[in-house]
Amino acid sequence: MASLLKQQDQDDKSKDLEPVRAGGASEPAKKAIAGKDQISPFASVKLSVFLMCLMALTILIGAGVPQESQGGQEKVFEVFGPQVAEWLVRLGISDIYHSPWFLALTATLTLNMIVVSFQRVFPKLRLLKNSLPFFRGQDILKLPIHHSLTLAKADESTALIADLSVGLTKLGYKVKAEGSKLKGEYGVVGRLAPSVTHVGLLTLLLGITITSWTGFTGFQPVLLDEKLNFKDSQHSKLWVGSLPKWQVRVDGTRRENYSSGQAKQWFSNLSVVDDQGKVLHQGEISVNNPLTYENVDIYQSSWGLAKVAVSFNGHVRQLDLRPMGEKYACFLPLDQDTVLIMSLASEGKSLRVFAKRREWQAPKLISEIQTGKSIKLGDVDVVFEKAIPVTGLQYKRDPGLPVTYLAFGIIMIGVLLAAVPHRHVWVALEGSELYLGGTSRKAKVGFERSMENLVEKLKSSFTLHEQTPIEEGEQADV
Amino acid sequence: MSDFQLYLTNTAGLSSVASFWVFVASNGTKRFQGITLKVANGVMLLGFVALTVAIITRGIEAQRFPLANLYESLLWFAWATMGGFLYLCRSYGIQQLGWLASLLAATMFLYGSWLPQSQHDISPLVPALVSYWRQIHVPPLIVSYAMFFLAGLSGLLNLWQAGRLRSLAYCVGTIIAASSAIGLGTFSKVDTVWLQLLFVLSSVVGPFLAFASLKVQDAAIEQSKSAKKAAEMYDDVGYRCVAIGFPLLTIGIITGGLWANHAWGSYWSWDPKESMALVTWLSYAAYIHLRIQRDLSAEKLSIVSVIGLLLTLLTYLGFNSLGFGGLHSYGKFK
Numbered sequence: 001m002a003s004l005l006k007q008q009d010q011d012d013k014s015k016d017l018e019p020v021r022a023g024g025a026s027e028p029a030k031k032a033i034a035g036k037d038q039i040s041p042f043a044s045v046k047l048s049v050f051l052m053c054l055m056a057l058t059i060l061i062g063a064g065v066p067q068e069s070q071g072g073q074e075k076v077f078e079v080f081g082p083q084v085a086e087w088l089v090r091l092g093i094s095d096i097y098h099s100p101w102f103l104a105l106t107a108t109l110t111l112n113m114i115v116v117s118f119q120r121v122f123p124k125l126r127l128l129k130n131s132l133p134f135f136r137g138q139d140i141l142k143l144p145i146h147h148s149l150t151l152a153k154a155d156e157s158t159a160l161i162a163d164l165s166v167g168l169t170k171l172g173y174k175v176k177a178e179g180s181k182l183k184g185e186y187g188v189v190g191r192l193a194p195s196v197t198h199v200g201l202l203t204l205l206l207g208i209t210i211t212s213w214t215g216f217t218g219f220q221p222v223l224l225d226e227k228l229n230f231k232d233s234q235h236s237k238l239w240v241g242s243l244p245k246w247q248v249r250v251d252g253t254r255r256e257n258y259s260s261g262q263a264k265q266w267f268s269n270l271s272v273v274d275d276q277g278k279v280l281h282q283g284e285i286s287v288n289n290p291l292t293y294e295n296v297d298i299y300q301s302s303w304g305l306a307k308v309a310v311s312f313n314g315h316v317r318q319l320d321l322r323p324m325g326e327k328y329a330c331f332l333p334l335d336q337d338t339v340l341i342m343s344l345a346s347e348g349k350s351l352r353v354f355a356k357r358r359e360w361q362a363p364k365l366i367s368e369i370q371t372g373k374s375i376k377l378g379d380v381d382v383v384f385e386k387a388i389p390v391t392g393l394q395y396k397r398d399p400g401l402p403v404t405y406l407a408f409g410i411i412m413i414g415v416l417l418a419a420v421p422h423r424h425v426w427v428a429l430e431g432s433e434l435y436l437g438g439t440s441r442k443a444k445v446g447f448e449r450s451m452e453n454l455v456e457k458l459k460s461s462f463t464l465h466e467q468t469p470i471e472e473g474e475q476a477d478v
Numbered sequence: 479m480s481d482f483q484l485y486l487t488n489t490a491g492l493s494s495v496a497s498f499w500v501f502v503a504s505n506g507t508k509r510f511q512g513i514t515l516k517v518a519n520g521v522m523l524l525g526f527v528a529l530t531v532a533i534i535t536r537g538i539e540a541q542r543f544p545l546a547n548l549y550e551s552l553l554w555f556a557w558a559t560m561g562g563f564l565y566l567c568r569s570y571g572i573q574q575l576g577w578l579a580s581l582l583a584a585t586m587f588l589y590g591s592w593l594p595q596s597q598h599d600i601s602p603l604v605p606a607l608v609s610y611w612r613q614i615h616v617p618p619l620i621v622s623y624a625m626f627f628l629a630g631l632s633g634l635l636n637l638w639q640a641g642r643l644r645s646l647a648y649c650v651g652t653i654i655a656a657s658s659a660i661g662l663g664t665f666s667k668v669d670t671v672w673l674q675l676l677f678v679l680s681s682v683v684g685p686f687l688a689f690a691s692l693k694v695q696d697a698a699i700e701q702s703k704s705a706k707k708a709a710e711m712y713d714d715v716g717y718r719c720v721a722i723g724f725p726l727l728t729i730g731i732i733t734g735g736l737w738a739n740h741a742w743g744s745y746w747s748w749d750p751k752e753s754m755a756l757v758t759w760l761s762y763a764a765y766i767h768l769r770i771q772r773d774l775s776a777e778k779l780s781i782v783s784v785i786g787l788l789l790t791l792l793t794y795l796g797f798n799s800l801g802f803g804g805l806h807s808y809g810k811f812k
Contacts (some may be wrong), residue, residue: 022750038666045767045771046771048767049764049767049768052760052761052763052764052767053760053761053764055760056756056757056760056764059754059757059760060753060754061755062748062753062754062758063750063751063754063757063797063802064674064750064802067748069748070747070748072750075729090527097748129577173787175782217743217744258602258603262602263604263605264602264603264605264608265605265608286605287605287606287608287609287741288605288606288609288611288740288741290740290743297743299742299743301742301743311711394742394743394744395743396743396744398739401739404745405736408732408735408736411728411730411732412725412729412732415724415725415728415729416725418724418725419719419721419722419725441770442717442718442721443572443714443718443721444710444714445710445714445715446569446570
């Protein structure tokens with residue numbers, strides 16, 4: 001036992017019982033746990049922690065600094081001013097997730113994870129097959145948590161061992177007996193957690209790689225009756241995928257409001273059409289409700305009013321609208337001092353016409369025009385023909401998604417298993433002396449309490465007297 | 479918001495304040511400590527029950543899952559903090575964590591009560607939030623944040639019991655400075671750049687000084703075996719909290735990815751808030767690896783858990799209140 005524990009200290013800083021297992025393990029199992037000199041420097045857990053911290057710091061910087069891929073370079077200049085922004089762009093901080101630094105860090109962390117998985121984590125699975133030996137009383141006394149009791153009546157010994165076996169089984173231990181010795185193991189599934197989690201992370205890498213090499217993504221604002229195509233889609237440089245030949249036509253798009261006027265949902269009616277305009281598939285999409293055709297998903301990403309059609313003395317013009325908070329507006333300079341402003345809240349609402357002169361503090365409302373109606377502005381007959389909406393369509397094909405989702409499931413199982421504490425208990429009855437002890441890697445206080453409760457129950461059922469209670473008189477002041 | 483719901487929420491808020499004072503008062507009397515602690519726990523339980531009913535009635539009134547804005551998330555956070563403490567108290571018999579948990583819950587109630595009325599009112603959902611994924615994605619995250627806060631607070635108590643008072647002072651000072659930055663960012667018009675600097679500098683300097691001061695130990699506490707035992711207990715409690723919070727954070731991030739893929743066609747877009755959640759995940763992954771490998775002492779791990787608390791604070795409240803953008807702007811009200 002002493003040599004086993006010594007070996008344990010030397011081999012494993014975790015002070016778990018792996019080396020004890022290895023001590024009684026088969027040769028292949030022993031080989032499975034490579035000695036320190038056989039483990040690659042890339043399998044260092046310290047390196048893992050260091051890389052994780054570096055990665056966290058890098059992402060922290062990326063989260064704090066506006067990224068070009070999201071808000072464009074203009075946003076960086078807007079937030080930091082030209083001098084600082086130039087440095088941020090030059091150092092790659094404003095596009096940190098595509099910087100050589102981030103890619104190198106990701107590659108190193110990936111390599112580290114793969115090596116750790118195969119040299120440290122997965123080999124330990126083989127050790128689960130090997131059973132720990134039964135311990136003698138003196139061995140049990142060396143365990144972190146132990147009790148030593150004296151049995152007054154020798155004829156109770158058989159019943160005591162049987163009772164302990166039942167008690168440990170009730171606590172969830174898988175108990176094995178050999179004469180007057182017991183050993184129990186609890187939460188062995190908890191030992192699977194690192195392996196399962198690492199399998200999940202490696203599967204995630206596979207899914208991401210498949211997506212990167214074969215998938216594509218993109219965004220396109222599409223006007224009513226116009227078509228979405230995939231020619232501007234984005235994909236990685238190492239790409240072996242293909243783009244669809246078909247297009248998506250927007251047959252209709254609308255906004256549904258709450259009674260307060262706030263947007264509740266956006267909808268678009270889409271038709272998938274081939275080169276000849278033949279409809280292959282139709283469907284309505286809304287936010288959180290995409291359309292899928294040939295593994296390409298099309299999402300309702302945004303919605304707005306793009307243009308307003310207004311006729312001036314019978315000449316129809318489409319004027320570009322600009323979003324102004326909850327409203328949209330277009331600006332028509334009439335002369336150097338006067339601007340005509342047309343404002344629209346949403347589709348189906350009236351067009352409000354304002355005038356703004358340089359000397360006025362605020363625009364003045366001239367008139368409101370319902371759809372199809374007209375007003376007279378001087379000699380000009382102005383007719384509000386219609387508002388033209390634009391639907392923002394996001395699209396993607398992600399062949400790696402099933403693998404990625406599988407990885408998500410595996411990772412979730414892995415981290416949930418990690419919450420299960422792995423515990424060992426040994427019992428030895430030698431003459432009238434009962435030794436009870438064990439180890440728990442997690443939730444030690446709970447384990448200690450469960451052992452104390454077990455001992456108290458035994459004391460109430462048998463003529464047992466504790467010899468060396470754990471740290472007598474020490475009650476934590478909590 | 480109905481009067482009944484307001485009454486329940488106020489009851490929960492006042493209970494957290496009352497339990498804080500009773501927990502504090504229990505330290506003043508050895509003779510009646512047992513009974514005062516029971517009273518404090520009872521008051522906390524009352525608040526927890528009242529808040530549970532308040533959240534349910536808010537959901538019934540709104541006819542949707544009641545977790546859609548900052549105010550509602552704060553109610554959930556306070557609920558998870560109170561529930562988390564009651565669970566830990568039952569499992570470990572710890573009491574001193576009670577006044578810190580009560581203080582945390584009370585602070586969240588106060589923060590929520592200062593938010594504009596529009597946050598308190600039940601308002602309709604924006605299109606992006608009209609999804610069943612909302613109730614799958616958000617609750618695990620909020621509960622994980624609460625558990626990480628409790629882990630950080632256990633870390634403070636570990637430092638206290640281990641006699642590392644100087645390190646403790648630096649950690650407490652850092653948390654106060656970081657929380658002040660969040661508070662000012664939410665309720666004042668101070669330039670967010672200064673507040674970002676306050677948060678970042680305090681979060682870097684404070685833990686650094688705390689690590690550097692670990693060698694200094696209070697002699698009186700050093701000799702107390704009961705303090706040593708209590709320190710071990712808080713170390714174990716902190717790890718337990720992380721062991722619960724980490725899977726929940728993982729589930730929250732993954733379900734967020736699934737929702738994003740369902741709604742936007744991409745499960746990861748490096749949005750600032752999701753990036754911060756990943757930073758928090760990485761920091762706790764590092765904590766767990768350090769813990770399993772036993773490369774750091776319990777006191778150093780306590781400081782790591784305080785760093786985790788600061789990152790959680792930044793993820794949960796910091797990114798909206800300190801002026802960072804992103805797709806997760808539902809927590810914003812300015």
